[in-house]
Amino acid sequence: MSDGLETAGDGVWTDEAEWSDTALAELAGEAAAEAVPLPTVAIVGRPNVGKSTLVNRILGRREAVVEDVPGVTRDRISYEANWAGRRFLVQDTGGWEPDAKGMAQSVAQQAEVAMRTADVIVVVVDARVGATTTDEAVARTLRRSKAPVILVANKVDDERLESEAATLWSLGLGEPLTVSATHGRGTGDLLDVILEKLPETPREGTGGIGGPRRVALVGKPNVGKSSLLNKLTGENRSVVDNVAGTTVDPVDSLVELGGRVWKFVDTAGLRKRVNQANGHEFYASLRTKGAIEAAEVAIVLIDASQPLTEQDLRVLSMVVESGRAVVIAYNKWDLVDEDRRLQLEKEIDRELVQLPWAQRVNISAHTGRAVQKLVPAIETALESWDKRVSTGRLNNWLKEVMAATPPPLRGGKLPRVLFATQAGTRPPTFVLFSTGFLEAGYRRFLERRLREEFGFEGSPVRVNVRVREKRAKK
Incomplete structure (x- = not known):
């Protein structure tokens, strides 16, 4: 593991004088801009109609995880977009199915929350397949929506499919806008329509929140990151399942703890090595790395009931090398007996000898045990992260x-x-x-x-x- 020290003699010295008044003013302006609540556009529809591809096209960059398999997106994930100088949030959702069971039901519930809280709803339908019974069920739900609804006929790659898209009038959601998310055809016109329907202020804004500190929840798969986020938010913000790897996209949540608002990011579980992952898991690993870089402090969750693994050490090393503040949360403490505690202490002394400075908290995301102790640990870590010595x-x-x-x-x-x-x-x-x-x-x-x-x-x-x-x- 890294000891957090740079190699000597090859760094570039940055003088304190380089932090000019102009640079500080620009940083202050950026922080103020981030505090302004933005309206939200929810992208919904049944599985595998191209929602995440459309999100990436709107953003102009590859953010949402995309793979040609239904069900890759499971949570509702927000990204900031900009079109014609107007900033807004785009919320990607999992595929919505009316009679879903198990994990698919949790995914559908996340999509329903997005539909209830968004300022504009974009429902995506596969024009090549036409309106299915699931599409009709989605349409019946959206016809009762208070927010404006835009019907998008996706996968219209050329003019020959225009006539097939016209059959989607039968859904009762107005004129279908034809686009090809893969090739970008028609997405500019769609963005113009979205801006016309966006309100000046969001329905459910975060007014008054000024620059919440960013906290990333990281760890190996199935260590309890999503369960902890749900416990902190008091709602099923992230899809939770006993199957490892349920989360594939970073999931943002504003959480009020200890009298202040924090921005928590649930991330995908990191495998032993990125090159051992394939398909959407590979891109999920890249998103997790990006979430760590964007965070200020990382809570590294470790399963206290199991021996420390190479994956645990790899995650810790990644966080330290990224330069983020660190809190180590030993989760599932309710499953730890006296013998395991003694063994864990030996493992910590042996494996984490280079991290004696990291804040440590013993918690149970399942029962809520000691999760309130995370706040003082985070605050101490951030205070150190910001500290300057004359x-x-x-x-x-x-x-x-x-x-x-x-x-x-x-x-x-x-x-x-x-x-x-x-x-x-x-x-x-x-x-x-x-x-x-x-x-x-x-x-x-x-x-x-x-x-x-x-x-x-x-x-x-x-x-x-x-x-x-x-x-x-x-």
């Missing part, structure tokens, strides 16, 4: 440490650190300007002493070394 204080501390424990000799010479400064936060990154190379073991020693002096619980710390180049003799 240059004067840092150099006074470093002078004392190096006087008491100087670095090892290199080439018969003793390297001297001329100056140290904190280059940035998120994560805290320090740069040491030295006359010679500092061994990796000594850099780890400095990181350990740095944590002892200044804290940084729950956040990785990066220590870069810049070696002064020798001046050429005249």
